[in-house]
Amino acid sequence: xxxxxxxxxxxxxxxxxxxxxxxxxxxxxxxxxxxxxxxxxxxxxxxxxxxxxxxxxxxxxxxxxxxxxxxxxxxxxxxxxxxxxxxxxxxxxxxxxxxxxxxxxxxxxxxxxxxxxxxxxxxxxxxxxxxxxxxxxxxxxxxxxxxxxxxxxxxxxxxxxxxxxxxxxxxxxxxxxxxxxxxxxxxxxxxxxxxxxxxxxxxxxxxxxxxxxxxxxxxxxxxxxxxxxxxxxxxxxxxxxxxxxxxxxxxxxxxxxxxxxxxxxxxxxxxxxxxxxxxxxxxxxxxxxxxxxxxxxxxxxxxxxxxxxxxxxxxxxxxxxxxxxxxxxxxxxxxxxxxxxxxxxxxxxxxxxxxxxxxxxxxxxxxx
Amino acid sequence: xxxxxxxxxxxxxxxxxxxxxxxxxxxxxxxxxxxxxxxxxxxxxxxxxxxxxxxxxxxxxxxxxxxxxxxxxxxxxxxxxxxxxxxxxxxxxxxxxxxxxxxxxxxxxxxxxxxxxxxxxxxxxxxxxxxxxxxxxxxxxxxxxxxxxxxxxxxxxxxxxxxxxxxxxxxxxxxxxxxxxxxxxxxxxxxxxxxxxxxxxxxxxxxxxxxxxxxxxxxxxxxxxxxxxxxxxxxxxxxxxxxxxxxxxxxxxxxxxxxxxxxxxxxxxxxxxxxxxxxxxxxxxxxxxxxxxxxxxxxxxxxxxxxxxxxxxxxxxxxxxxxxxxxxxxxxxxxxxxxxxxxxxxxxxxxxxxxxxxxxxxxxxxxxxxxxxxxxxxxxxxxxxxxxxxxxxxxxxxxxxxxxxxxxxxxxxxxxxxxxxxxxxxxxxxxxxxxxxxxxxxxxxxxxxxxxxxxxxxxxxxxxxxxxxxxxxxxxxxxxxxxxxxxxxxxxxxxxxxxxxxxxxxxxxxxxxxxxxxxxxxxxxx
Ligand SMILES: Nc1ncnc2c1ncn2[C@@H]1O[C@H](COP(=O)(O)OP(=O)(O)OP(=O)(O)O)[C@@H](O)[C@H]1O
Ligand SMILES: [Mg+2]
Numbered sequence: 001x002x003x004x005x006x007x008x009x010x011x012x013x014x015x016x017x018x019x020x021x022x023x024x025x026x027x028x029x030x031x032x033x034x035x036x037x038x039x040x041x042x043x044x045x046x047x048x049x050x051x052x053x054x055x056x057x058x059x060x061x062x063x064x065x066x067x068x069x070x071x072x073x074x075x076x077x078x079x080x081x082x083x084x085x086x087x088x089x090x091x092x093x094x095x096x097x098x099x100x101x102x103x104x105x106x107x108x109x110x111x112x113x114x115x116x117x118x119x120x121x122x123x124x125x126x127x128x129x130x131x132x133x134x135x136x137x138x139x140x141x142x143x144x145x146x147x148x149x150x151x152x153x154x155x156x157x158x159x160x161x162x163x164x165x166x167x168x169x170x171x172x173x174x175x176x177x178x179x180x181x182x183x184x185x186x187x188x189x190x191x192x193x194x195x196x197x198x199x200x201x202x203x204x205x206x207x208x209x210x211x212x213x214x215x216x217x218x219x220x221x222x223x224x225x226x227x228x229x230x231x232x233x234x235x236x237x238x239x240x241x242x243x244x245x246x247x248x249x250x251x252x253x254x255x256x257x258x259x260x261x262x263x264x265x266x267x268x269x270x271x272x273x274x275x276x277x278x279x280x281x282x283x284x285x286x287x288x289x290x291x292x293x294x295x296x297x298x299x300x301x302x303x304x305x306x307x308x309x310x311x312x313x314x315x316x317x318x319x320x321x322x323x324x325x326x327x328x329x330x331x332x333x334x335x336x337x338x339x340x341x342x343x344x345x346x347x348x349x350x351x352x353x354x355x356x357x358x359x360x361x362x363x364x365x366x367x368x
Numbered sequence: 369x370x371x372x373x374x375x376x377x378x379x380x381x382x383x384x385x386x387x388x389x390x391x392x393x394x395x396x397x398x399x400x401x402x403x404x405x406x407x408x409x410x411x412x413x414x415x416x417x418x419x420x421x422x423x424x425x426x427x428x429x430x431x432x433x434x435x436x437x438x439x440x441x442x443x444x445x446x447x448x449x450x451x452x453x454x455x456x457x458x459x460x461x462x463x464x465x466x467x468x469x470x471x472x473x474x475x476x477x478x479x480x481x482x483x484x485x486x487x488x489x490x491x492x493x494x495x496x497x498x499x500x501x502x503x504x505x506x507x508x509x510x511x512x513x514x515x516x517x518x519x520x521x522x523x524x525x526x527x528x529x530x531x532x533x534x535x536x537x538x539x540x541x542x543x544x545x546x547x548x549x550x551x552x553x554x555x556x557x558x559x560x561x562x563x564x565x566x567x568x569x570x571x572x573x574x575x576x577x578x579x580x581x582x583x584x585x586x587x588x589x590x591x592x593x594x595x596x597x598x599x600x601x602x603x604x605x606x607x608x609x610x611x612x613x614x615x616x617x618x619x620x621x622x623x624x625x626x627x628x629x630x631x632x633x634x635x636x637x638x639x640x641x642x643x644x645x646x647x648x649x650x651x652x653x654x655x656x657x658x659x660x661x662x663x664x665x666x667x668x669x670x671x672x673x674x675x676x677x678x679x680x681x682x683x684x685x686x687x688x689x690x691x692x693x694x695x696x697x698x699x700x701x702x703x704x705x706x707x708x709x710x711x712x713x714x715x716x717x718x719x720x721x722x723x724x725x726x727x728x729x730x731x732x733x734x735x736x737x738x739x740x741x742x743x744x745x746x747x748x749x750x751x752x753x754x755x756x757x758x759x760x761x762x763x764x765x766x767x768x769x770x771x772x773x774x775x776x777x778x779x780x781x782x783x784x785x786x787x788x789x790x791x792x793x794x795x796x797x798x799x800x801x802x803x804x805x806x807x808x809x810x811x812x813x814x815x816x817x818x819x820x821x822x823x824x825x826x827x828x829x830x831x832x833x834x835x836x837x838x839x840x841x842x843x844x845x846x847x848x849x850x851x852x853x854x855x856x857x858x859x860x861x862x863x864x865x866x867x868x869x870x871x872x873x874x875x876x877x878x879x880x881x882x883x884x885x886x887x888x889x890x891x892x893x894x
Contacts, residue, residue, distance in 0.1 A: 218742055222729060226722075229721055230715050230719040232712070235716075236710055237731050238677065
């Protein structure tokens with residue numbers, strides 16, 4: 001019989017090994033899955049994990065998809081460390097795209113050099129404004145931020161849908177639910193020629209560094225960490241819970257909003273009904289795989305991006321359904337959570353027979 | 369000749385040559401010990417001497433690096449607490465491990481190795497707790513319980529498993545004198561039933577009253593064994609510290625201006641099991657120590673949270689250095705010059721997985737550790753090193769994590785941190801909770817030194833001896849009401865004892881009556 005038992009101290013080896021174990025678990029299950037589907041697993045793996053990044057263009061795509069995942073993941077990780085459970089980065093991303101896209105449409109065909117900076121700023125502010133709603137409700141009415149942030153995702157998507165079906169629809173667009181395409185002044189420049197990757201990835205990596213400095217070197221970062229590790233100690237030291245919640249949500253709103261505007265001002269180039277294949281949700285997994293550490297999140301985002309690319313390649317190359325991406329994401333999270341259990345617990349073999357031989361008869365002993 | 373009276377019994381547990389090394393310290397070095405059925409065996413030693421570590425190895429929480437454990441004549445490797453429990457070993461830890469949001473029975477159910485139906489478990493809890501004189505309500509939520517009450521839960525949890533060996537790591541550091549007597553009855557009864565007891569305490573009187581035999585540890589090594597009843601406190605202390613104890617002295621002093629004034633503070637506890645504060649008034653002046661005695665669970669917790677600012681009250685009810693402070697949050701009160709030592713050290717007074725340097729930053733940000741929002745690690749380091757040095761905190765240095773410190777050493781660190789923040793008003797709950805005799809003296813002296821520098825100090829403690837030794841004035845809290853204060857010289861332990869049961873009515877009633885009269889005249893005028 002096997003039994004779970006709490007470790008005396010959390011295992012530091014396991015906390016590093018667990019994301020790796022999770023990746024291995026995902027691969028093994030994927031292997032079995034391909035086999036059962038009658039596909040050659042080796043070929044499938046090649047198609048899934050190697051082929052997408054075997055060209056410069058492919059690497060560009062990897063970095064392109066890493067950008068929103070990394071931006072959202074950074075913001076989420078900071079909040080999660082402080083026990084602020086924002087799971088609506090997708091909504092903040094959408095709002096950022098709407099705000100940034102609105103500015104772009106307002107500039108129209110103008111060649112103004114202010115267009116792009118103002119779009120980015122609007123994107124950041126849009127995400128923050130959207131995140132301000134759960135922050136206000138939580139600090140004022142103690143509303144659960146998990147529910148509020150999640151519900152706001154759907155609201156933001158409906159707002160976007162209404163805009164591109166109605167007021168912002170491109171008159172020349174053959175009735176497609178999309179806005180006019182953005183002009184050159186409203187589009188981010190390409191970082192590596194021959195690819196679609198924009199300067200967004202540079203911003204994202206820069207912000208990873210900033211997030212690392214924030215969590216290591218600033219008192220605000222320290223306060224948030226204490227709030228996550230020992231809420232009673234935070235209260236004792238007089239760290240305001242409300243301030244932590246605001247900071248956590250504002251940071252994530254800002255990074256997710258930036259991610260949104262980077263998408264519409266980058267690869268998409270306009271507002272349309274769907275602007276993200278769930279980056280904001282996948283970023284939750286990214287944050288956990290990255291151990292809520294800014295540098296870890298960079299690697300988590302790269303891995304998740306690869307899963308997106310691999311999923312697309314598998315759809316095209318082997319005719320697998322599009323659910324394959326979500327499936328691999330799910331597997332990864334599933335194995336990660338399972339492996340994380342062993343940071344604080346270990347598996348013990350219990351042999352029930354042993355027990356009786358250990359216990360001597362009580363009476364005989366006291367009488368002796 | 370064996371004077372302990374167990375010569376004819378075979379040992380239940382024999383430890384031989386146990387050694388345990390941590391990166392920064394050898395916690396146990398070649399320790400041997402043996403205990404027989406029905407024997408109450410004390411393990412004593414300074415903070416960090418390695419007592420808890422030794423117990424954790426017997427209970428299977430950690431593994432020895434060398435040495436053997438023999439249980440009922442057979443060599444055993446105790447790999448896990450579950451195995452220890454199956455063998456018949458129970459342990460009450462120094463730091464409790466209860467889930468605050470769960471009830472008593474839920475907590476106990478979680479710790480059981482076999483599932484037991486709720487109703488049956490609840491009735492078992494009631495039965496065992498009553499049999500051993502430790503009443504608890506199985507359906508009560510743990511977060512509403514005082515530390516003393518939580519300990520009962522832990523003890524009852526062990527007793528449910530009918531242990532053959534019970535390990536108690538500093539059980540009485542949180543108990544009132546009456547509760548200690550009850551606990552001793554419980555333990556003697558267990559011993560009479562043949563249960564062996566390993567008993568760790570820093571209270572030498574208790575050890576001499578309760579224990580049959582004793583092993584003394586110093587710096588991880590056995591420095592001697594003794595029959596406690598044949599020893600004096602001084603001789604035991606000498607074995608522990610290898611030297612003489614310093615005395616602390618309270619020279620009379622003129623108290624100056626009011627630093628803390630609480631006026632008719634009434635606060636209903638949000639918790640149905642909490643104690644509401646009723647019309648509490650007190651003043652603490654610069655250069656004096658006000659001691660508040662009382663049985664745990666009589667409103668101390670509520671008074672502490674009201675004074676610290678974790679719970680707010682009408683502004684005028686609490687005045688800090690002359691300014692209304694009832695509506696200030698903890699950070700704002702700290703800015704005025706208040707520092708604070710809470711009763712729970714791990715998880716409130718310190719963040720367990722953070723280093724001591726980071727734990728210095730927890731409350732010391734104002735001391736130059738943070739400038740323009742940026743942390744200055746060098747200032748943090750110097751400050752925590754000073755605390756470690758001045759309060760003789762045994763640890764691997766300022767980078768050791770708080771949870772790796774022995775209980776008493778963490779307490780020294782927290783008290784040290786709060787005194788070295790140069791407060792103008794300091795509030796301390798249980799200052800010497802779990803601290804060894806030498807260190808307790810050090811902490812008391814540090815509080816007296818602060819008082820001599822003109823700091824106002826409020827000490828809430830359950831140890832009457834301590835309060836008599838360091839207080840300029842003493843008051844008692846009972847059922848949320850505070851007695852008038854008296855000079856220790858003008859009262860006696862007996863009188864304080866009566867007050868502790870709530871019988872200080874006269875003067876308090878007078879006050880209530882005059883307050884009513886006051887209200888009536890006010891109404892009449894209106
Ligand atoms: N997990 C750990 N990692 C590193 N050092 C540790 C760890 N646990 C204990 N120590 C160190 O081992 C020594 C002995 O600690 P222990 O807790 O056994 O002391 P103690 O005698 O119980 O003291 P106290 O009376 O203060 O409770 C201390 O110096 C402590 O810092
Ligand atoms: Mg200890």
